[in-house]
Amino acid sequence: MEAKKARESRSVTSIHVMPNDTNNHGTFFGGKLMMYVDNIGAIAAMRHARQLVVTASIDSVDFLHPIKAGSSVCLEATVTWTHHTSMEVFVKIITEDLMTGERTLCTTSFLTFVALGPDGKVVPVPKVIPESEEEKMLYDTAEKRYLHRKERRSETKAFVSKLTLNKPWER
Template sequence: MTVKAKSVRESRTVKSSHVLPPDTNTHGTLFGGKLMAYIDDVAAIAATRHARQHVVTASSDSVDFLHPIKEGYSVCLEAFVSWTHRTSMEVFVKVISENLLTGERKLCALSFLTFVAIDDQGKPAPVPSVIAESEEEKWLFDGAPKRAERRRKRRDESKQLSRNFGTEKPWERS
């Protein structure tokens, strides 16, 4: 099945939230886990917009926390599909904090996640390719195959770790 290519802007998703006291740690900054949940949520929306199918998170390359996000600030996440393979999509997420009183904004985190589109039977389904238009989009698109190869290697290492440290007893492994 062939699906029509889509521009990055068709998947672009923005989510903003006020950082309130229950969202913070003892340092008065946003919990890292809370930010990771926001990242997964906004990335899933972008992937679903691109595929127009159900999606599942396959991996998170990393979340690079560059600056803390303080209580009382806003946090704004922007996500979009930066590259696709046959059934998978790389989603780029950037996180910006804003001091709502001064207007000062900082890039606080970056992340790449991979999502897989699934059909009604839960099987991987084809997704549209990406049309990168802006310089930022083209730069991310061009670097994606190298990131995908690193993901594949990391996944192979995870499978090996799973065999070594999984729930099977060493003498039960075949």
């Protein structure tokens, strides 16, 4: 399988934040932003793998700057690294004040997607070739994030195995 350049997966979208997209503080709903993050990440992953993909994990989303009604949000996603069947996708979220043009990086996120073949089973994905300085930095630090995700997943499985599945209506 031939490796692909990171830029080949690059996906960008913009959203105009309207009042109905905001919470009682007048800022963009975090859950709605997450929906857009997952969507643009999936597009980048599908461009890279040219297969259907599913979201395996979202590392974290740290809201560093509020996104206000009337502004725009630009989401940019790129596949930064791959393992056998999984892809790490980096999403950068930039808000822009449409009246002043001021742009601010407000959030970043790493997601993991797994490629699926027509039968619904996992399939291998191409390796990534980083070119820009940012792509190289993300690529060089990806394996450490991968190992951290693997450990976190193992801890989550152990934690979940101890939970009970009570039926709330029987309490």
